[in-house]
Amino acid sequence: MTSSIASPAVRPVSARLARRLDRHIKERIIEAILFASAAISVFITVGILYVLIKESFVFFSQVPIGDFLTDTQWTPLFDDAHFGIMVLLSGTAVSSFVALLVAVPVGTTIAIYLSEFATPHAREIAKPILEVLSGIPTVVFGFFALLFVTPILQAIIPGLPGFSLLAAGLVMGIMIIPIVASISEDAMRAVPMALREGSYAMGATRLQTAFRVVFPAAISGVGAAYILAIARAVGETMILAIAAGMQPQLVWNPMEPAATITSFIVQVALGDLPHGSVGYNTIFAAGLTLMLFTLVFNMLGFWLQRRYRERY
Amino acid sequence: MSLPPEEIAAIRANIASRKTNDLIFATIGICCLGFALITIAALFVDMAVTGWARFRPEFFTEFPSRRAAQAGILSAWVGSLLVMTVTAMVAIPLGVAAGVWLEEYAPKHWITDVIEININNLAGVPSIVFGLLALGLFVYTFGLGQSVRTAGLTLALLILPVVIVATREAIRSIPLMVREASFGLGATKWQTTRDHIVPYSMPGILTGIILGMSRAIGETAPIITIGALTFIAFLPPAPITDVAPFISFEWLKAPFTVMPIQIFNWTSRPDPAFHANAAAAGAILVAMTLSMNALAIYLRFRLRRNIKW
Structure with missing residues (x-):
C-alpha cells in the first residue's frame, strides 16, 4: 500500500483495479456465507415441518383422522390399537x-x-x-x-x-x-x-x-x-x-x-x-x-x- | 373552610387503610418472590443432602453399575463434554454469522422479515420437537446414527436462536459512528465487521453463547428422542491416538450418554439407592448450569456498566 502511494508509477492502474475486484469478490463471498448462515434457520423450520408432516402422512394413511380426533382411548402399542x-x-x-x-x-x-x-x-x-x-x-x-x-x-x-x-x-x-x-x-x-x-x-x-x-x-x-x-x-x-x-x-x-x-x-x-x-x-x-x-x-x-x- | 372533625377523621382513616393495603400487597409480593427463591433453595438442599453419600472422587471415575453405591458418572460427563463440543463448534459460528448478517448486511426485504419471524418462532418450538426432527432427518434420512454428532447437531439447532438473538442485541448497541469511522478510513464492510463490530460486541455474544450452552447441557428430551442409550459402560474412542495422524474423529460416531439422561435413568428406578445417585448427579448438573448462568449475567452486568459510547 505505502509503495503505491509513494510512487504510483511502480504499480500500474490495472493491478490496482484487479486488487479492488479481488476485494469485491471476497466481500461478496463473505456476504453469501453470512446470508447462508441466517437462512439455515429457515431450513430448520422447513425440516421440522417436512419430517413431522411426512411421517404423520404415513400415520394418517393407516389411521383415519376422524378416529384420531374423536376416539377416547390411546393404546397405539397394543394389539387392539386405538389412537385418540x-x-x-x-x-x-x-x-x-x-x-x-x-x-x-x-x-x-x-x-x-x-x-x-x-x-x-x-x-x-x-x-x-x-x-x-x-x-x-x-x-x-x-x-x-x-x-x-x-x-x-x-x-x-x-x-x-x-x-x-x-x-x-x-x-x-x-x-x-x-x-x-x-x-x-x-x-x-x-x-x-x-x-x-x-x-x-x-x-x-x-x-x-x-x-x-x-x-x-x-x-x-x-x-x-x-x-x-x-x-x-x-x-x-x-x-x-x-x-x-x-x-x-x-x-x-x-x-x-x-x-x-x-x-x-x-x-x-x-x-x-x-x-x-x-x-x-x-x-x-x-x-x-x-x-x-x-x-x-x-x-x-x-x-x-x-x-x-x-x-x- | 374547614371540614368538621368527624369527616377529617374519616378521611384519615381512609388514607390509613389504603396505606395498610399498600403494605399488605408489598408483603405478598415479597412472599411470592421468597416462595420462588425458597423453592430453588429447597431443591438444591434436598438434592445435596440426598446425594451427599455419593460425593466421592470415584463417583466421577466409575461407570454406571447395577449396584448403586458403586455407580458413577464417568460415561455421562465425558458424553456431555463431547456433545457440548460438537454443539459449540456448530452453534457458535452459525449463530454469530446469522446475527451479523441480520444486523449489518440484511437489506429491507421480505426475505429478511421471513428470517426474523422464523427465528422468533424457532425460539418457541418445544425441545422435544427438535428431537423428532433429529430422529427423522439426522438418524434415518442422513444416516448419522444415534451418535455424539447427531446429539451435538440437534442441540446446536436448539440453541441457535439464543445465540442469534444475543449477537443481534450486542451488535445493535454499537453506535453508527464506529462504522462510519471505519468506512471513512477505507475499510470494507467485512473489515469493519471483523475488526470492529464483532470484537466490540464480544461480551454480549459471549453471554448468549454461555446461556445457550447452559441450556443445551441440561436438555434431556431431544436426546432421549434420538435414542441415546441409558446404560453405557465404555467411553467413546479417544480423539488423540498414538498412531499417525494422531487425531481421530471416531468419537463423533460413537454411542453415548449424557448427564441429564443418566439422572433421568436413575430417577426412574424404583430402588431408592439409585435416587441418591440421581441427586448427586443432579446437584452437579445444577451447579454447572447455575454457575454458567451466573457468569453470563455477570458478564452482561459488567458490559452495561463499563461501556459508554
Whole structure:
C-alpha cells in the first residue's frame, strides 16, 4: 500500500483495479456465507415441518383422522390399537392448567411488586436470580417433583398416587414463574411514567395505580406473558415424563396419573421401536399436534407483545 | 373552610387503610418472590443432602453399575463434554454469522422479515420437537446414527436462536459512528465487521453463547428422542491416538450418554439407592448450569456498566 502511494508509477492502474475486484469478490463471498448462515434457520423450520408432516402422512394413511380426533382411548402399542389424541391432550391440558394456576398469580404478583413497589436496587438483584431459576434443567425439576413434592403432597392429600398430574403441574408452575414475572414486568415498565404521575396526582395510592392504571395499560404484554407460559407448559417434557406417570387415560382430575403428548413421545423413544412401524409414526403425529398448538400460542403471544410495543 | 372533625377523621382513616393495603400487597409480593427463591433453595438442599453419600472422587471415575453405591458418572460427563463440543463448534459460528448478517448486511426485504419471524418462532418450538426432527432427518434420512454428532447437531439447532438473538442485541448497541469511522478510513464492510463490530460486541455474544450452552447441557428430551442409550459402560474412542495422524474423529460416531439422561435413568428406578445417585448427579448438573448462568449475567452486568459510547 505505502509503495503505491509513494510512487504510483511502480504499480500500474490495472493491478490496482484487479486488487479492488479481488476485494469485491471476497466481500461478496463473505456476504453469501453470512446470508447462508441466517437462512439455515429457515431450513430448520422447513425440516421440522417436512419430517413431522411426512411421517404423520404415513400415520394418517393407516389411521383415519376422524378416529384420531374423536376416539377416547390411546393404546397405539397394543394389539387392539386405538389412537385418540384426546387422551393425551387431556393430560397436557390438566397439567398445564395446574401449572398456570401456580405461575399466573405468583408470577403476576412478583411482576407488579418488582415494577411498582420494589426499589431499583432490589429489582437489580431479584431479576437476575429469577433468570437463573429459569435456567435449571427440567430433568432436575422432574426429580424434585417425584421425590420431594409428591411425598409432601401425599402427606397433605391421603390417597394421592405416587405419580400424579398435580405434582408435575405444581413443579412445572414453579418452573414457569420466571417467564411470567419477567415478561409481565417488562410490559409494566414500558408503561409511561406520565400515566403513573397522573394517577398519583389524583391521590391514588401505589396499589390503586398498579391495579387500575399500570396493569390495564400493560394488559396486552401481560397477556403475551401468559400465552408464552402456556406454550412453555404444553411443550414441557421431562417433569411430566418423570412425575406424572405414563398411563394414557382420559382424565380431568389432576390427582391421577396420566400421559401427555410429550411424555408419550419420551415413552416410545425409550423403548425399542422399529423405524417405519405404526408406533414409530405415532410419535410424529403426536409431535405435529404439539407443534401446531405451540405455534398458535407463540404467534398469539408475539402478536400481543408487538401490539403493546407499538402503543407507546 | 374547614371540614368538621368527624369527616377529617374519616378521611384519615381512609388514607390509613389504603396505606395498610399498600403494605399488605408489598408483603405478598415479597412472599411470592421468597416462595420462588425458597423453592430453588429447597431443591438444591434436598438434592445435596440426598446425594451427599455419593460425593466421592470415584463417583466421577466409575461407570454406571447395577449396584448403586458403586455407580458413577464417568460415561455421562465425558458424553456431555463431547456433545457440548460438537454443539459449540456448530452453534457458535452459525449463530454469530446469522446475527451479523441480520444486523449489518440484511437489506429491507421480505426475505429478511421471513428470517426474523422464523427465528422468533424457532425460539418457541418445544425441545422435544427438535428431537423428532433429529430422529427423522439426522438418524434415518442422513444416516448419522444415534451418535455424539447427531446429539451435538440437534442441540446446536436448539440453541441457535439464543445465540442469534444475543449477537443481534450486542451488535445493535454499537453506535453508527464506529462504522462510519471505519468506512471513512477505507475499510470494507467485512473489515469493519471483523475488526470492529464483532470484537466490540464480544461480551454480549459471549453471554448468549454461555446461556445457550447452559441450556443445551441440561436438555434431556431431544436426546432421549434420538435414542441415546441409558446404560453405557465404555467411553467413546479417544480423539488423540498414538498412531499417525494422531487425531481421530471416531468419537463423533460413537454411542453415548449424557448427564441429564443418566439422572433421568436413575430417577426412574424404583430402588431408592439409585435416587441418591440421581441427586448427586443432579446437584452437579445444577451447579454447572447455575454457575454458567451466573457468569453470563455477570458478564452482561459488567458490559452495561463499563461501556459508554
